[in-house]
Amino acid sequence: MSDEITRRSLIVSAAFVPLAALTSNAQTAAPARALAASERKILDAFVDRLIPADELGPGALQGGAAEYIDRCLADYLAAEKDSIVAGLHSLPEGFADLSPEKRDAVLTSIQNQPFFNRVRRLTLEGMFGDPHYGGNVNFVGWDLIKYPGPRPAVAPEDQKMGVEIKPYHRSAWGSDHNGH
Amino acid sequence: MAINLKPADVVVVGLGAAGGVAVLPLARAGLKVVGIEAGTWMDPAKDFKADEIFNNVRAQVTTSQKANRELPTFRTDPSQKAARRGTQHPMMNAIGGTTIHYHAQSWRLKPWDFKTKSEVLKRYGASYIPKGSTIEDWPLSYDDLEPYYDIVEHEVGVSGKAGNIMGKLDPAGNVYEGWRSREYPMPPLRTSDYLEKMLAAARSLGWKPFRSPAAINSQPYKGRPACAYHGYCDRGGCHVRAKNSTCFSTIPEAVKTKHLTIADRAQVTRIVADSNGRVTGVTYIRSGQEYFQPAKAVLVGSYTYENVRLLLLSKSKAFPNGLANNHGQVGKHYFGHWDAQAGAGVTALFPMDLNVWYGAILSQGVVIDEWADDSFDHSGLGFIGGASMTVNMEKHPIAAAAMQTFGMAPQWGSGWKKFVHENAGRWTSAYIQTNSFPYENTWLDLDPEVRDPLGDSVIRVTSGPKPNEAAAARYAQDKMELWFKAAGAVAVTKGNPAGPGLSTHTYGGTRMGVDPGASVVDGFGFAHEVPNLGMIGGSVFGTSGARNPTLTIQALSWRTAEHLVKNWKSITG
Numbered sequence: 165m166s167d168e169i170t171r172r173s174l175i176v177s178a179a180f181v182p183l184a185a186l187t188s189n190a191q192t193a194a195p196a197r198a199l200a201a202s203e204r205k206i207l208d209a210f211v212d213r214l215i216p217a218d219e220l221g222p223g224a225l226q227g228g229a230a231e232y233i234d235r236c237l238a239d240y241l242a243a244e245k246d247s248i249v250a251g252l253h254s255l256p257e258g259f260a261d262l263s264p265e266k267r268d269a270v271l272t273s274i275q276n277q278p279f280f281n282r283v284r285r286l287t288l289e290g291m292f293g294d295p296h297y298g299g300n301v302n303f304v305g306w307d308l309i310k311y312p313g314p315r316p317a318v319a320p321e322d323q324k325m326g327v328e329i330k331p332y333h334r335s336a337w338g339s340d341h342n343g344h
Numbered sequence: 345m346a347i348n349l350k351p352a353d354v355v356v357v358g359l360g361a362a363g364g365v366a367v368l369p370l371a372r373a374g375l376k377v378v379g380i381e382a383g384t385w386m387d388p389a390k391d392f393k394a395d396e397i398f399n400n401v402r403a404q405v406t407t408s409q410k411a412n413r414e415l416p417t418f419r420t421d422p423s424q425k426a427a428r429r430g431t432q433h434p435m436m437n438a439i440g441g442t443t444i445h446y447h448a449q450s451w452r453l454k455p456w457d458f459k460t461k462s463e464v465l466k467r468y469g470a471s472y473i474p475k476g477s478t479i480e481d482w483p484l485s486y487d488d489l490e491p492y493y494d495i496v497e498h499e500v501g502v503s504g505k506a507g508n509i510m511g512k513l514d515p516a517g518n519v520y521e522g523w524r525s526r527e528y529p530m531p532p533l534r535t536s537d538y539l540e541k542m543l544a545a546a547r548s549l550g551w552k553p554f555r556s557p558a559a560i561n562s563q564p565y566k567g568r569p570a571c572a573y574h575g576y577c578d579r580g581g582c583h584v585r586a587k588n589s590t591c592f593s594t595i596p597e598a599v600k601t602k603h604l605t606i607a608d609r610a611q612v613t614r615i616v617a618d619s620n621g622r623v624t625g626v627t628y629i630r631s632g633q634e635y636f637q638p639a640k641a642v643l644v645g646s647y648t649y650e651n652v653r654l655l656l657l658s659k660s661k662a663f664p665n666g667l668a669n670n671h672g673q674v675g676k677h678y679f680g681h682w683d684a685q686a687g688a689g690v691t692a693l694f695p696m697d698l699n700v701w702y703g704a705i706l707s708q709g710v711v712i713d714e715w716a717d718d719s720f721d722h723s724g725l726g727f728i729g730g731a732s733m734t735v736n737m738e739k740h741p742i743a744a745a746a747m748q749t750f751g752m753a754p755q756w757g758s759g760w761k762k763f764v765h766e767n768a769g770r771w772t773s774a775y776i777q778t779n780s781f782p783y784e785n786t787w788l789d790l791d792p793e794v795r796d797p798l799g800d801s802v803i804r805v806t807s808g809p810k811p812n813e814a815a816a817a818r819y820a821q822d823k824m825e826l827w828f829k830a831a832g833a834v835a836v837t838k839g840n841p842a843g844p845g846l847s848t849h850t851y852g853g854t855r856m857g858v859d860p861g862a863s864v865v866d867g868f869g870f871a872h873e874v875p876n877l878g879m880i881g882g883s884v885f886g887t888s889g890a891r892n893p894t895l896t897i898q899a900l901s902w903r904t905a906e907h908l909v910k911n912w913k914s915i916t917g
Contacts, residue, residue, distance in 0.1 A: 214756045220765050240402060268757065275755065284756060285746075292741040293397040308761070309768035311701055311741040314394035318573040318702040323536035323737065325699050336395040336576075 195298060198237035198245050206252045207233060209260035211287045213267050222304045224291050232290030232299030233283070244282075251279035296337040303333045346627055346634040352378040352605075353916075354908065355626050355639040357612045357654070360441020362645035362880040364590025365496065365898040366905040371603040373909040378637055379598075380628055382410040383437030384608040385591065386444060392581040396740040399445075399580035406445050406579050408437035410611055413796045416649050416788075416803035418845055426791060426804045434848045435647045439608060440591025442647075442848060444581045447706040448559040448588065449892035450502040452493045452899075454717045455486035455522045457889040460781070463718060464728050472728055474812035478677050478782045482886045483858045483867030486522045492899035492906075494525050499597070500898065501565045501588040503707075504528040504557030518554045520713040530562045533571060533708045538698045538772070542710050542735045545831035551714050556734060558707030559588040559894075568592060571704050575738040578705045607637070613798065614658045615642055615877070621662040622917070623877045629798075640916040641908055645880040645901065648678070649803045649846075652788045652853040652883060655864075657800055668854075668871040673864045675788035677852040680807065680844025681888050682778035687842040688731065688817040690824040691773040692833035693750050700772055701744075703737025706892075709775075710735050715823045716890035717779060727812045729779025731820035732890040733827065736775065744768040750835040774824050778817045778841075780851070780888040783810060788853050810843060817841035849893055851885040869904035876915055878904045 199207060207230045215224035224230070237245040256262075256270055274280045290299030292309065300306060306313060313332035315322065322329055353375040356363040363379060370377045386392070391405065398404045411433035417426035435442045456463055459481045464472050473479065496502075506527045507517025532555035535543065539555075546553035560582075561570045571586040585592045598604040610630040617623050625638035644651050655674045656666035666674055682688055713719055716732045745764050749755065753763035785808025790801035821838040828836050844850070857863025860872035865884055871877040880901040882893050889896070908915055 215761055216758050218758045218761065220758075220761055223761070271756070288746050289397060289401055289742055292745045293401070294395045296395065297397055305745075306741055308765055309741060309745055310697070310765075311744065311768070314576065315574050315702065316394075316572065318575075320534060320536075322702055323538075323573070323699060325537035325541075325697060327699075329699070336393045336398070 195235045196238040197234040198242070199234050199249070203249055203252050204230065204234055205260045206255060209267060210252070210271070210283060213264060213271055214284055214287045215291055216264070221308060224287050226301065227291045227304045228299040228301040229287045229290030232293070232297050233286045235298045236286065247279075248282070251283070254279070294335050294337065296335045303331065307331060346636040349635055349637045351638040351640070352376050353640050354378070355380060355637055355642045357626060357642065357644045358441065358646035358650075359439050359590070359595060359606065360645065360647070361443045361590060361894050362897050362901045363643065364440060364443065364595045365500070366643055366645060366880055366901040367598040367604050368499065368594045369902055369905040369909060371598040371601040374603060375909065377598070377604045378607060378639065379604055380607045380610050380612050380626065380637065381437070381439050382609065382611050383408060383439060383441070385439050386581060388581060388583045388585055392583040394574060394576040396576070396742050399576060399578070400740065401742065403432060403579060405581055406436040407432065410437050411435055414650065414653065414802050416805050416846060417791045417794050418805045418807065420807055420809075422806055426806070428794070429845060434846050438591070439595060439606065440589040443589040443894065444591065445577070445579050446848070446894060447578065447892070449706050450497065450500070450504070450557045450559045450895040451889070451891035452522060452524070453486070453889040453891070453896050454520070456718045457779070457887050458482040458484065458486050460728070460887050467718070468722060468728070472722065474728065474781060474783070474810070476783050476785055477812070478784055478862070480857055480862060480886055483856050489896075489899055489903065490522070490525060492903045493895065496895060496898045496902055498529045500559050500590070500593045501530065501561060501568070502528055502557055502559050502895070503530040503532050503562040505532050505555060507554060515552055516554070518711070518713055519552055520716070520719050528557065530565055532556070533558060533560060533562045533704055535710070536700070536703065536708070536737055538700050539708070539710045539735070539737065541831050542827070546710070546712055546827060549826060549830050551712050553710050553712055556707050556709040556711055556736070558704065560704055560707045561586045561588065566593070573702055573704055573708065575702050575704065576740075578738070612646070612654065613800070615644065615654055615667055617658065617660045617662055617667055617874065619661055621874060623667070623874055641876040641878065643878040643880055643904065643908070647881060648850040648853055648883040649788065651879060651881055652678070653790070653803050655854065656790050663873070668864055668873045668877060670873055671860050673855070673860070673862065675853050677782035677855040677863075677886070678788045678805070679780050679782045679786055679851055679888065680847050681849030681851070682780050682813040682817050682841060682844060683847075683849060684773070684775050684839070685847050686844040687839040688776040688778060688821065689773050689839045690776065690821050690828065691748065691771060691837050692828035693767060693771045693835040694832060695770070695834050697769040698772055699769065700737050700739050701769070705738045706734050706736045706775055708737040712823070712827065715820050725819065727815040727819070729781070729812070729816045730890060731776045731778040731817060733820060733824050734775040735772065739772070747771050748837065750837065774828070776817060776820050776824060777890050777892070778813050778820065779890045780813050782852050782855070782886070783808060785809070805846065807843065814841045814843070849882070849888065851882045851888050851893070854879040854883040855886055856884045857886065868907040869900060870907070870915070875917070878908060880904055
């Protein structure tokens, strides 16, 4: 049972195989996006208020959270595209051009709705996930929460309290991959 | 038409935690073993990644189409119509099965777990047996299983510190554990500043903390490297093979004997019995073709749900209600574990960065057993059992940022951003596992409507309320709160123990016992009604213990396989 035969049969017969065995070998194509420009503009304006740019640094917009969501909807979350687009269109006309304060008022009024919570959850994934998927640009999400990055090996010193650990700015998918 | 294959001595259904261990003593004995597995080999270098989206968000390692197609339905009361919750089966299909992504906690159950009923009657009286429970003593004792725990700890590779070697207690280990014949093959995984803080806090309360036992190498073992503590082993595999998943440990050893043949990407659909009530082999489907694999004995180790389903689907003249089910016991005495997934978790916020980002999940952990099993006097408490409590390392960034705000900040905007900037590295949670028992109100059967794509019914779970377990979990949560506060936590929240749904810790359905009217298999795992059919996995358990099941599953599997080897002629007739 050589590795070669195992790998080949695995690709031919996908039925029972964990997704990892299929997706990890896929060639990386240019990322597809799902949203029309007008829809993306609304999403940009939305995530921009969930995690705003401020004195603590870049926010979700600069961190690529909307880009992450846009790519997910073209691919892994394609089945969710219609409901997300409907949610974006349910926001008041001209939402994207409103002042930050007025956008906050709109979002406060819907913050208990499933659509809001779904966008919030996806924004967290985009901001704090691996940059391979288009978000966490320049590792701004990891730096915000002081997550020091996925190291290949972790020494006892890296598990000490009260010491600053040098951030390890690498994607799990490549040494300098930043998603762009 | 099914293609008839060359006869095997033994067919093992499923090569995960249970079957992946059972094949080794069988193959070493020179029996011709065929292992049938729905998944296939995974490649650590390509299939496993240090990526939270890949592992946890998208479940790329653990998503298995076969398992998901047979996802059980669930209801909490027989008057309800059962329905599926979500789309993801808790278990995965692969060579190695769910030991690929498990936390590798490798516990022995306590002597008390094997004789809970008689011990409770003796110490507290009949009124302390939970109402409606069907609990019975196991047909074997801890002493009977000890040699097999020892074998499996050394064959698989387990790190830990003994607390009781032949009755001599050592407070560096768990002084509440049953006796063991010798030390673990490897010392425990290392601690960290956070774990040292929790060790000191536990001792300040007068408790006896110890380090988790884990099937993760703390030093190189059997040609595999030591753990690199980089994490991402939860819902992912270990890319350096330091976690001793059976695909890296026992299965390759069995392959080396040349007596094990693996049929991968193959789904077993029926276990076939003759008119004399003996099994003759199994049918399976591979690449659209049906095969019949004859065998002199069959061991079924596919997981609790599928073990029960295969028996119930395998009807014949001798077994019109399903294989080994002429006493109506298949599916009975099923129960899930009351753990963090069942709402029993506790979360704490500290006033300083804990630096728990890296590590080896629960396995780089510290445990308290004071409030588990029968380690404390239950007089007047209104419940039996209790819970083990584990604090551990490793936190991923999305989960860290998705933290609860303890009522101290809004859920979004600059106020939230400031809160997570300060606190994402300052919170942690504890894992609580409660002693859980079988009840009349909880069982498995075939769903009358929902079917898999082959047209076979899926399992239906009926799971009623269990006030004993809820009370035990709450009692442990209060102790956990004390422990976190003794370590300096500024806020603590406790989950609502609402009971288990589908999980990786489920038990019973083909329970072990001496009475064919109250169990399916005997003390060696062989069916009362079918002498050459063995069941392996959590489906044979009679109680859960307050800890992870895998090592006990593996010790029992080894013992079942060895029993088959030693009694080959009488079992296979």
